[in-house]
Amino acid sequence: MNNLTGNIPNDLLRLERLNLLGVQENRLSGALSPEIGSLSGLVRLDVSMNQLSGEIPDVFGEMSQLKELLAQSNKFTGGIPKSLSNSPSLNLLNLRNNSLTGPLQLNCTAMVGLNSLDLGTNRFNGRLPENLPVCKRLKNVNLARNSFRGQVPESFKDFQSLSFFSLSNSSLSNISSALRILQSCKNLTTLVLTLNFHGEALPDDEPLRFEKLKVLVVANCKLTGSMPRWLSSSNDLQLLDLSWNRLTGAIPSWIGEFKDLFYLDLSNNSFTGEIPKSLTKLQSLTSRNISLDEPSPDFPFFMKRNESARALQYNQIVGFPPTIELGHNNLSGPIWEEFGNLKKLHVFDLKWNALSGSIPSSLSGMTSLEVLDLSNNRLSGSIPSSLQKLTFLSKFSVAGNNLSGRIPSGGQFQTFPNSSFEFNDLCGEHRLPCSEDGVNGTTTLIIHSRRRSRGAEIGMAVGIAFGSVFLLTLLALVVLHARRRSGEVDPEMEEESMNRKDLEEMGSKLVVLFQDSDKDLSFDDLLDSTNNFDQANIIGCGGFGLVYKAMLPDGSKVAIKRLSGDCGQIEREFKAEVETLSRAQHPNLVLLQGDLISWVVRMKSEGRASEVFDPFIHGKVNEEEMFRVLEVACLCLSHNPKQRPTTEQLVSWLDDV
Numbered sequence: 059m060n061n062l063t064g065n066i067p068n069d070l071l072r073l074e075r076l077n078l079l080g081v082q083e084n085r086l087s088g089a090l091s092p093e094i095g096s097l098s099g100l101v102r103l104d105v106s107m108n109q110l111s112g113e114i115p116d117v118f119g120e121m122s123q124l125k126e127l128l129a130q131s132n133k134f135t136g137g138i139p140k141s142l143s144n145s146p147s148l149n150l151l152n153l154r155n156n157s158l159t160g161p162l163q164l165n166c167t168a169m170v171g172l173n174s175l176d177l178g179t180n181r182f183n184g185r186l187p188e189n190l191p192v193c194k195r196l197k198n199v200n201l202a203r204n205s206f207r208g209q210v211p212e213s214f215k216d217f218q219s220l221s222f223f224s225l226s227n228s229s230l231s232n233i234s235s236a237l238r239i240l241q242s243c244k245n246l247t248t249l250v251l252t253l254n255f256h257g258e259a260l261p262d263d264e265p266l267r268f269e270k271l272k273v274l275v276v277a278n279c280k281l282t283g284s285m286p287r288w289l290s291s292s293n294d295l296q297l298l299d300l301s302w303n304r305l306t307g308a309i310p311s312w313i314g315e316f317k318d319l320f321y322l323d324l325s326n327n328s329f330t331g332e333i334p335k336s337l338t339k340l341q342s343l344t345s346r347n348i349s350l351d352e353p354s355p356d357f358p359f360f361m362k363r364n365e366s367a368r369a370l371q372y373n374q375i376v377g378f379p380p381t382i383e384l385g386h387n388n389l390s391g392p393i394w395e396e397f398g399n400l401k402k403l404h405v406f407d408l409k410w411n412a413l414s415g416s417i418p419s420s421l422s423g424m425t426s427l428e429v430l431d432l433s434n435n436r437l438s439g440s441i442p443s444s445l446q447k448l449t450f451l452s453k454f455s456v457a458g459n460n461l462s463g464r465i466p467s468g469g470q471f472q473t474f475p476n477s478s479f480e481f482n483d484l485c486g487e488h489r490l491p492c493s494e495d496g497v498n499g500t501t502t503l504i505i506h507s508r509r510r511s512r513g514a515e516i517g518m519a520v521g522i523a524f525g526s527v528f529l530l531t532l533l534a535l536v537v538l539h540a541r542r543r544s545g546e547v548d549p550e551m552e553e554e555s556m557n558r559k560d561l562e563e564m565g566s567k568l569v570v571l572f573q574d575s576d577k578d579l580s581f582d583d584l585l586d587s588t589n590n591f592d593q594a595n596i597i598g599c600g601g602f603g604l605v606y607k608a609m610l611p612d613g614s615k616v617a618i619k620r621l622s623g624d625c626g627q628i629e630r631e632f633k634a635e636v637e638t639l640s641r642a643q644h645p646n647l648v649l650l651q652g653d654l655i656s657w658v659v660r661m662k663s664e665g666r667a668s669e670v671f672d673p674f675i676h677g678k679v680n681e682e683e684m685f686r687v688l689e690v691a692c693l694c695l696s697h698n699p700k701q702r703p704t705t706e707q708l709v710s711w712l713d714d715v
Contacts, residue, residue: 059084060083062081062086063086063087064087065087065088065089065091066079066081066086066090066091068093071091071093071097073097074097074098075099076099076100077099077100077102078101079097079100079102079103079104079105080102081104081105081108082104082107082128083106084108085108085109086105086108086110087109087110087111088111089111089113090112090114090115090134092115092117094117095115095119095121097121098120098121098122100123100124101124101126102124102125102126102127103124103126103127103129104128104129105128105132106130106131107130107131108131108132109132110129110133110134111133111134111135112134113134113135114129114153115139116141116142117141118139118141118142118145119144121145123147124145124147125147125149126148126150127142127148127150127151127153129153129156130153130155130156130176131155132156133156133157134156134157134158135158135159136158136159136160137158137159137163138158138162138163138164143165144165145169146168146169146171147171148169148171148172149173149195150173151172151174151175151177153176153177153180154176154177154178154200155178157180157181158177158182159180159181159182159183160182160183161182161183161184161185161187162177162182162184162186162204163187164190166189166190166191166192166193167192169193170193170195171195172193172195173195173196173198173219174197174198174199175193175198175199175200176198176199176200177201177204178200178201178202178224179202179203179204180203180204181204182205182206183204183205183206184206184207185207185208185211186206186208186210186214186225188211189213190214190217191214191216191220194218195219196219196220197219197220197221197222197245198222199220199222199223199224200222201224201228202224202226202227202228203227203228204228205229206228206229206230207229208230208231209231209236210225210230210232210235210240211239212239214239214240214243215240215242215243217242217243218245219245220243220245221245221247221248222247222248223240223246223250224250226250226251226253227253227254228253229254231254231255231258232255232258233251233254233255233259233260233261233281234258234259234261234264236251237261238264240268241267246270246271247270247272247273247294248272249268249271249274250273250275251275251276251279252275252277252278252279253277253278253279254279256279256280257281257282258279258282259283260276260283260284260305261283261288262283262284262285262286262288263287265288266286266288267288267292268288268289269291269293270294271294272294272295272318273295273296273298274295274297274298274299275297275298276299276303277299277301277303277323278301278302278303279302280302280303280304281300281303281305282306283305284305284306284307285300285305285307285309285310292316294318295316295318295319296319296320296321297319297321298323298324300323301324301325301327301383302326302327303326303327304327304328305324305328305329306327306328306329307330307331308329308334309324309333309384309389310334311336313334314334314335314337314338314339314340315336316340317341317342318341319340319342320342320378320381321378321379322337322381322384323381324383324384324387325383325386325387326385327386327387328388329384329387329388330387330388330389330390331389331390331391332391332392333389333393333394335394335396337397338394338396339396339399340400342380342402343380343402343403344399344400379404379405379428380402380403380404380405381403381404381405381407382403382407383405385408385410385411385431386409386411387410387411388411389408389411390413390414391413391414391415392413392414392415393408393417393418393432393437394418395420396420397418398418398420398423398424399423400423401424401425403424403427404426404429405429406424406429406431407429407431408431408435409431409433409434409455412435413432413435413436414435415437416438416440417432417437417439417442417445417456417461419443419444419445420444421444421445422442422445422446425447425449427448428450428451428452428453429452429454430445430448430454431453431454432455433457433459433478434458435458435459436459437456437459437460437461438459438460438461438462439461439462439463440461440463441456441461441463441465441484445466445469446466446469446470446471448469448470451469452470452473453474454474455477456478456479456482457479457480457481458480460482461482461483462482463484464486464492465479465487466486467486472596472604583610586611587610587616587618588607588608588618592606595607595608597617604619605618606618606620655695658670658688658692659692659695667685667688670688671684683715687712687715690708690711
């Protein structure tokens with residue numbers, strides 16, 4: 059995690075007693091030197107996320123202690139060297155996201171220690187290796203995004219320890235056979251089969267049983283059929299994605315009986331009928347804590363969001379936001395009031411269905427909601443003012459319904475664009491101003507316009523007809539162009555720029571430090587200077603949140619932007635915006651120096667940790683506990699994300715305190 063260039067110096071490769079060599083996430087280039095084989099005592103070698111190229115040298119025969127080799131996200135070519143594919147000591151091999159080719163050949167009889175194998179995003183071809191289950195300890199296998207062909211081998215039923223298995227985007231066929239074979243893997247918890255079995259029928263009546271399954275992703279396969287009944291026996295299911303298929307029929311009521319289900323994506327299918335009311339009782343979204351017994355391997359998951367763009371990439375299951383995605387189906391009936399009980403739900407997407415009735419005011423009970431999309435349905439009535447209580451809401455749309463009345467103006471509603479409310483009969487700050495009775499002011503214009511002459515009406519009709527033909531033709535061309543483009547976009551292309559260092563910077567530098575300023579601001583200063591972000595101090599709003607006028611303790615007048623969006627693109631764009639402003643020199647741009655973390659760490663390292671605490675509580679009876687909590691907090695804010703504790707560890711430590 060530096061910016062080192064060149065290659066690994068040969069002098070470094072003469073350290074025979076070296077146990078660990080980590081040069082990951084730099085800009086190293088060129089071939090990996092054969093001298094690497096001289097490191098006979100090496101236990102872990104990590105050269106990942108560089109620009110190393112050429113073939114991997116066949117020099118691992120003397121490295122009898124090597125347990126972990128990580129070389130993902132480079133430019134390696136050729137195949138896996140024989141000395142590596144015969145290593146008895148190796149337990150982790152990660153060569154993902156390179157350009158390795160040829161048939162996949164591993165001597166699993168010799169590789170007795172292999173536990174985790176990640177060869178995804180390469181160019182391996184031929185058939186899946188039938189001898190893979192001979193690697194008895196294999197627990198995690200990712201073979202996604204290669205050029206395999208054919209079917210899942212019958213021998214795969216003999217996997218003894220297999221828990222995580224991804225075969226997405228591998229041009230496989232015969233889903234019925236694949237599921238019949240893989241159900242024999244009794245320890246299987248995660249199965250990813252996206253972008254395979256094109257146009258096949260998803261089996262429903264076969265007696266399949268996946269007892270320990272927690273994650274099932276079979277998306278973007280254009281599968282036909284209905285929701286498979288055999289899935290109802292997978293009682294531990296936490297994440298289900300069957301999106302971008304051609305499934306029909308009703309969504310069964312048993313879908314709401316999974317006690318741990320927190321992510322459900324059935325979007326872009328042809329489901330009909332009402333939304334099952336049982337979904338309003340999902341325990342993991344109402345009262346239960348989402349528990350993952352162990353972290354998933356660091357393999358990429360992809361969630362597709364639209365036809366022509368890349369899918370979102372997640373490297374851990376725990377990173378998925380609690381979600382119900384039912385958009386782009388043919389669902390009808392009401393939005394149940396009881397959905398307001400899902401207080402742990404983050405994303406609720408019902409767009410492009412035929413839902414009717416009013417928007418329940420009880421949805422304000424979904425207090426964790428970040429995305430609410432009800433657009434392009436047949437909803438009527440008004441937008442409940444209670445939705446102003448959804449303080450985390452960053453994306454909202456009711457466009458394309460039959461709504462009327464006044465648009466709420468409080469809470470997050472001031473940050474939503476006009477497009478969130480279009481194609482309704484709504485009025486307010488986002489649309490045309492309301493009349494005294496709260497109705498769109500265009501009503502009187504329509505009444506007066508009826509006095510036009512007969513000739514004017516004929517002219518309008520002709521104009522509308524020609525305009526409609528023109529728009530339909532244009533729309534057809536746009537759709538054809540979009541479909542053509544969609545074939546060019548790989549939805550599972552890994553984002554090389556979004557490596558761990560980028561994610562770390564996104565998380566740790568949301569408050570930008572300006573070098574030529576001597577102002578130190580605390581969060582309390584921001585609260586005081588904006589009167590606790592009082593609405594009276596709002597001077598503007600944008601896609602990222604509201605802007606408040608403020609007066610700092612030294613009398614300086616500044617503008618403070620309070621982010622209201624979710625993570626990802628908004629953070630990157632906001633970071634770019636602030637960095638641009640920081641480089642600009644103008645009397646109206648005030649340069650500020652924050653945030654708090656670096657100061658606390660410095661005070662702690664200088665032995666002055668006691669000065670960090672508020673004088674009101676420092677020196678009281680629980681001083682030892684205060685210092686322990688500070689220690690835990692500093693670990694949580696470690697510069698290296700890998701050194702930060704898990705949530706489970708954090709809760710345990712705080713319990714001890």
